[in-house]
Amino acid sequence: MTIEVIPADNYTIEELTELYNQTRVDYLVPMPMNADRLREYIHDYDVDLHHSCVARNADGQVLGLSMLGFRHQTGWVTRLGVLPASRRTGTGTALMDSMLENAEKLGAKEIHLEVIKNNDPAHTLFLKKGFLEIYTYLVMRRAPRPVTEPPTSEVTWLDLDNALDKLDYYPLHLTWINAFESMRNSQNMEGLHITLPNGSSGWLVYRNTELKLRSTLSHLIIHTEQGDPTEVGIQLLSHLHARYPSHDTYAENIYDHDLHLPAFHTLGYFNNFSRIEMRRPF
Amino acid sequence: MARILYIEDIQDNITFVEKIVKSRGHEFLFERSAESGLATAIAQKPDLILLDLGLPDADGQTLSVWLRSNPSLSTVPIVVLTAWTEEVARQTVNAYNLNGFLCKPFTLAALVEMIDSVLGKEPI
Numbered sequence: 333m334t335i336e337v338i339p340a341d342n343y344t345i346e347e348l349t350e351l352y353n354q355t356r357v358d359y360l361v362p363m364p365m366n367a368d369r370l371r372e373y374i375h376d377y378d379v380d381l382h383h384s385c386v387a388r389n390a391d392g393q394v395l396g397l398s399m400l401g402f403r404h405q406t407g408w409v410t411r412l413g414v415l416p417a418s419r420r421t422g423t424g425t426a427l428m429d430s431m432l433e434n435a436e437k438l439g440a441k442e443i444h445l446e447v448i449k450n451n452d453p454a455h456t457l458f459l460k461k462g463f464l465e466i467y468t469y470l471v472m473r474r475a476p477r478p479v480t481e482p483p484t485s486e487v488t489w490l491d492l493d494n495a496l497d498k499l500d501y502y503p504l505h506l507t508w509i510n511a512f513e514s515m516r517n518s519q520n521m522e523g524l525h526i527t528l529p530n531g532s533s534g535w536l537v538y539r540n541t542e543l544k545l546r547s548t549l550s551h552l553i554i555h556t557e558q559g560d561p562t563e564v565g566i567q568l569l570s571h572l573h574a575r576y577p578s579h580d581t582y583a584e585n586i587y588d589h590d591l592h593l594p595a596f597h598t599l600g601y602f603n604n605f606s607r608i609e610m611r612r613p614f
Numbered sequence: 615m616a617r618i619l620y621i622e623d624i625q626d627n628i629t630f631v632e633k634i635v636k637s638r639g640h641e642f643l644f645e646r647s648a649e650s651g652l653a654t655a656i657a658q659k660p661d662l663i664l665l666d667l668g669l670p671d672a673d674g675q676t677l678s679v680w681l682r683s684n685p686s687l688s689t690v691p692i693v694v695l696t697a698w699t700e701e702v703a704r705q706t707v708n709a710y711n712l713n714g715f716l717c718k719p720f721t722l723a724a725l726v727e728m729i730d731s732v733l734g735k736e737p738i
Contacts, residue, residue, distance in 0.1 A: 349670075353623070353670065357624055357626075358697075359697070360697070361668075361697075361698070362666070362667065362668025362696070362697045362698075363668060364623055364668050364669065364670040365670055366647070366670040366671045368671070369670070369671065473675060473706070473709070474709070475675070475679070475709040475710045475711075476679055477709075547676075548676060578679070578683065580675060580676045580679050600709065602702075602705045602709060603702075604698070604702055605702070
């Protein structure tokens with residue numbers, strides 16, 4: 333089959349949304365979007381549509397797409413998908429080759445992506461293209477429920493600027509979606525800082541989306557400055573959920589060995605699925 | 615006869631469930647997004663909501679919170695029809711106070727049994 337790969341900005345956001353959703357109809361983790369959500373995604377994650385790609389056949393029928401984010405000489409491949417009827421035709425490989433070529437043209441020294449654990453066809457493709465596994469992350473949820481143990485620590489709530497100040501000094505690696513630029517771009521980031529009577533302290537930053545159907549907390553990043561991460565984590569999450577008792581919560585890309593995991597589980601979070609971060613140098 | 619609302623964005627799934635629901639003599643309504651699903655649920659007061667967890671504007675978990683927080687819908691049974699694994703579906707149903715789940719792909723018999731069970735009817 334002849335496969336042509338063209339820049340994604342030849343298509344409208346609505347067309348890209350429809351194509352993306354069609355590539356995901358039978359996906360391991362169902363994540364359809366509407367045009368507004370895709371527009372927000374492109375904005376928040378610095379997706380470059382001109383260097384993102386749509387694959388089509390000789391008749392001009394679309395086969396799949398892939399998007400490329402770019403920051404600081406690093407590329408990020410996302411939303412890669414092929415229509416079910418067009419799989420095993422080399423479309424995924426053609427899209428991936430274009431992503432690598434475009435990232436290199438932009439001056440990337442490294443390219444990142446995340447693949448859902450057990451998505452074997454995609455994982456195999458990325459290994460073939462020279463990507464290496466780096467870390468595994470958890471995606472967790474928490475339904476709205478009362479906080480059973482009221483927090484006892486002293487809390488200071490942080491606005492966007494103060495939350496960004498904290499995040500700027502986060503000492504560990506963050507994936508693309510939780511990175512400083514993504515959180516700054518979203519403009520709906522908040523946070524809190526606590527100090528416990530025993531001197532322990534820490535902070536938590538998150539996105540608070542207050543839309544009609546999406547009163548949600550997401551993109552949680554938690555850090556213990558001093559003390560036991562479980563104790564500090566429980567206090568931080570208890571403050572958060574006591575303040576927002578009706579908010580559904582979605583914690584994405586929490587490192588699978590994060591020392592705060594017991595705190596998440598104590599507050600009622602459960603695992604939805606795992607992602608593997610992979611990277612390839614140029 | 616019961617009024618059953620299915621909130622799902624994939625046409626093949628809607629067609630499959632519609633045939634089963636109508637064959638059992640129930641009224642069938644459907645919506646393709648969380649926002650329209652919520653509006654129809656409020657307006658039509660269904661006896662049962664079948665809910666997909668992957669919707670384009672907000673996911674099914676978040677929608678279930680909104681459905682449950684509406685006084686007129688707080689006791690309407692909600693059954694999740696999902697592509698998630700059984701373990702995740704079970705945890706979701708428990709955490710979000712829902713009434714049951716079926717993991718896709720499910721059989722005609724499994725859906726009939728679930729509907730009858732949740733509506734409190736003996737299977738035919």
